[in-house]
Amino acid sequence: SELRAGRDKGDPTEKQLQVVLEDATLWQRFREVTNEMIVTKNGRRMFPILKISVSGLDPNAMYSFLLDFALTDSHRWKYVNGEWVPAGKPEPPNHNCVYIHPDSPNFGAHWMKAAISFSKVKLTNKLNGSGQIMLNSLHKYEPQVHIVRVGGPHRMVMNCSFPETQFIAVTAYQNEEITALKIKYNPFAKAFLDAKERNHSKDAS
Amino acid sequence: SELRAGRDKGDPTEKQLQVVLEDATLWQRFREVTNEMIVTKNGRRMFPILKISVSGLDPNAMYSFLLDFALTDSHRWKYVNGEWVPAGKPEPPNHNCVYIHPDSPNFGAHWMKAAISFSKVKLTNKLNGSGQIMLNSLHKYEPQVHIVRVGGPHRMVMNCSFPETQFIAVTAYQNEEITALKIKYNPFAKAFLDAKERNHSKDAS
DNA sequence: GACCTTCTCACCTACGTGTTAAGC
DNA sequence: TCGCTTAACACGTAGGTGAGAAGG
Numbered sequence: 001s002e003l004r005a006g007r008d009k010g011d012p013t014e015k016q017l018q019v020v021l022e023d024a025t026l027w028q029r030f031r032e033v034t035n036e037m038i039v040t041k042n043g044r045r046m047f048p049i050l051k052i053s054v055s056g057l058d059p060n061a062m063y064s065f066l067l068d069f070a071l072t073d074s075h076r077w078k079y080v081n082g083e084w085v086p087a088g089k090p091e092p093p094n095h096n097c098v099y100i101h102p103d104s105p106n107f108g109a110h111w112m113k114a115a116i117s118f119s120k121v122k123l124t125n126k127l128n129g130s131g132q133i134m135l136n137s138l139h140k141y142e143p144q145v146h147i148v149r150v151g152g153p154h155r156m157v158m159n160c161s162f163p164e165t166q167f168i169a170v171t172a173y174q175n176e177e178i179t180a181l182k183i184k185y186n187p188f189a190k191a192f193l194d195a196k197e198r199n200h201s202k203d204a205s
Numbered sequence: 206s207e208l209r210a211g212r213d214k215g216d217p218t219e220k221q222l223q224v225v226l227e228d229a230t231l232w233q234r235f236r237e238v239t240n241e242m243i244v245t246k247n248g249r250r251m252f253p254i255l256k257i258s259v260s261g262l263d264p265n266a267m268y269s270f271l272l273d274f275a276l277t278d279s280h281r282w283k284y285v286n287g288e289w290v291p292a293g294k295p296e297p298p299n300h301n302c303v304y305i306h307p308d309s310p311n312f313g314a315h316w317m318k319a320a321i322s323f324s325k326v327k328l329t330n331k332l333n334g335s336g337q338i339m340l341n342s343l344h345k346y347e348p349q350v351h352i353v354r355v356g357g358p359h360r361m362v363m364n365c366s367f368p369e370t371q372f373i374a375v376t377a378y379q380n381e382e383i384t385a386l387k388i389k390y391n392p393f394a395k396a397f398l399d400a401k402e403r404n405h406s407k408d409a410s
Numbered sequence: 411g412a413c414c415t416t417c418t419c420a421c422c423t424a425c426g427t428g429t430t431a432a433g434c
Numbered sequence: 435t436c437g438c439t440t441a442a443c444a445c446g447t448a449g450g451t452g453a454g455a456a457g458g
Contacts, residue, residue, distance in 0.1 A: 038452090041416075045450070062267065062310070062356050078413095105267070106310060125415085137414080151267050151356040171415050172452090179452075188450040191421035195453095243428090246440075250426070283437090330439085342438080376439050377428095384428075393426040396445040 017056035019145070019160050022115050023048055026185060027164040033177045034084050035167035043122025043132040047186045050118040050143050050165060057108030062151035064104035065111065067118050068096050069133060069141040072166055076138045079174035091136040098146075099133050105150045118143075123169065135169040142166045222261035224350070224365050227320050228253055231390060232369040238382045239289050240372035248327025248337040252391045255323040255348050255370060262313030267356035269309035270316065272323050273301055274338060274346040277371055281343045284379035296341040303351075304338050310355045323348075328374065340374040347371045 021027070026048050027035075038044045050067065057063060071093060078087035099121045103110065124132045135141060143165045147157040173179045183189045226232070231253050232240075243249040255272065262268060276295070283292035304326045308315065329337045340346060348370045352362040378384045388394045 047451090105312070183452075186451070188423060189421095189452060190423070192452055193422095195421090252427090388428070391427070393447060394428060395447070397428055398446095400445090 013058040013061060014056055014157055017147075017158055018054070019158065020053045021162045021164065022051035022053060024164055027162070030178065030181055031164050031166065033175060033181070035165075036170045036173055036175065036178045037123055037135075037167045038173070039123045039125040039135055039137055039169045039171060041124060041126045041128075043124040043128065045119065045122055047182055047188075048165075050121075050145075050162075051115050052145060053115045054111050054147070057112055057147075057157075059107060059109035059112065061108050061149060062105050063108060063111060063157065064106075064148045064150050065101035065116060066104075066146040066148060067099040067101065067121060067133075068144050068146070069135060070096075070144050070161065072140045072142050077140055077168050078138065082175070084168060084174075087138075090139060095134075097133050099131070125169070125171065137169050137171050140166060140168045218263040218266060219261055219362055222352075222363055223259070224352075224363065225258045226367045226369065227256035227258060229369055232367070235383065235386055236369050236371065238380060238386070240370075241375045241378055241380065241383045242328055242372045243378070244328045244330040244340055244342055244374045244376060246329060246331045246333075248329040248333065250324065250327055252387055252393075253370075255326075255350075255367075256320050257350060258320045259316050259352070262317055262352075262362075264312060264314035264317065266313050266354060267310050268313055268316060268362065269311075269353045269355050270306035270321060271309075271351040271353060272304040272306065272326060272338075273349050273351070274340060275301075275349050275366065277345045277347050282345055282373050283343065287380070289373060289379075292343075295344060300339075302338050304336070330374070330376065342374050342376050345371060345373045 030048065037046055071090070073086075074090050075086045076088045076090055077084050079085075099118070101116065101118060102120060103116070122132045124134050125137050127134060142161050142163065144159060144161040146159050149155045149157050173182070183192045235253065242251055278291075279295050280291045281293045281295055282289050284290075304323070306321065306323060307325060308321070327337045329339050330342050332339060347366050347368065349364060349366040351364050354360045354362050378387070388397045
């Protein structure tokens with residue numbers, strides 16, 4: 001997944017700007033069965049984690065990285081007979097809040113020296129204190145990253161989104177294939193992976 | 206503990222700069238019995254935590270906060286008969302590395318909106334990967350904070366140190382009064398506080 | 411009833427403590 | 435021996451999981 005920026009014209013400093021989605025193969029596995037992300041009152045992290053590599057920034061200029069979530073369509077979704085299907089009118093679109101990457105603001109050199117991970121963003125279905133992003137359950141979203149130049153006149157450097165990372169917000173997993181993938185790959189769900197292995201040993205003995 | 210900056214001359218933007226040490230009373234309790242800080246190969250956090258409140262920065266200017274440790278004298282220390290006494294020549298002074306506060310760089314407004322905590326700095330006695338500060342065991346140090354203006358021509362805005370926070374680096378606690386204070390006030394040592402309480406109940410019963 | 415949401419829970423990850431015994 | 439350092443350890447803090455029962 002590689003993008004080149006739609007940039008402001010006449011800017012000489014970010015000509016070769018490139019953004020690459022990390023763990024694209026993992027994201028693809030979830031997308032194949034329609035990804036779901038839990039939303040809770042207190043906020044739930046995403047898994048997989050949105051992670052990007054960036055090159056082509058001005059190492060000495062200052063940038064902030066923002067994340068928000070765009071609705072991909074204008075209806076609710078419903079899980080019936082093992083399938084997600086469109087269902088009815090959407091909720092009125094909420095204030096699409098934005099998550100500021102905690103390293104922000106920082107120099108281009110900082111953002112380029114390692115992959116940028118949005119591991120700590122939390123998704124919620126209630127209006128809360130800051131640091132959390134409110135989404136409507138049973139709606140489909142696509143994460144979007146915004147790179148903004150700061151520490152001088154602000155200027156949008158790039159917007160980019162990643163179709164592989166689309167998901168439906170839910171309050172509980174609907175598709176058990178998604179549950180299985182989350183348990184298999186998320187270290188924090190290790191307890192349930194172990195439980196499954198114990199059951200298999202029992203079956204074998 | 207309140208300081209006013211020794212500033213570069215002719216600078217109009219940080220005229221009322223003020224730095225206050227937080228938890229000064231706690232620091233004082235440790236200092237009364239000569240504070241010690243553990244250094245380990247992989248790095249050990251400080252306790253108490255160095256925490257300061259700052260006002261008088263330019264809210265829209267960009268700053269980084271740096272922490273390093275100055276030797277307070279030129280000899281080793283030794284703990285004999287329940288007392289710290291000077292003992293012999295010091296180690297050759299090492300590269301006095303600097304810890305950059307993880308919120309750096311950031312706007313003045315950010316640094317002023319809440320106390321700035323250096324909770325994550327780790328002290329070590331071995332040359333390691335970055336993020337850790339190497340100190341010589343059995344030498345006495347005083348933490349120093351440096352405020353640097355960045356995102357333009359760099360300029361030192363202020364240096365300040367806090368005598369209350371002086372300590373001797375050790376690989377194991379020497380003074381059991383220090384051990385007791387650490388256990389009493391550091392939540393991460395709760396296990397040993399509980400153990401002590403269990404022993405007291407046993408004595409009573 | 412069917413669907414969706416909320417809450418509590420056991421079980422993990424990750425890592426910060428002083429203790430203790432061993433090492434040098 | 436003595437002084438100092440190291441590494442393994444038990445036991446906390448802090449918080450991220452899906453499961454499952456309860457609620458609306």
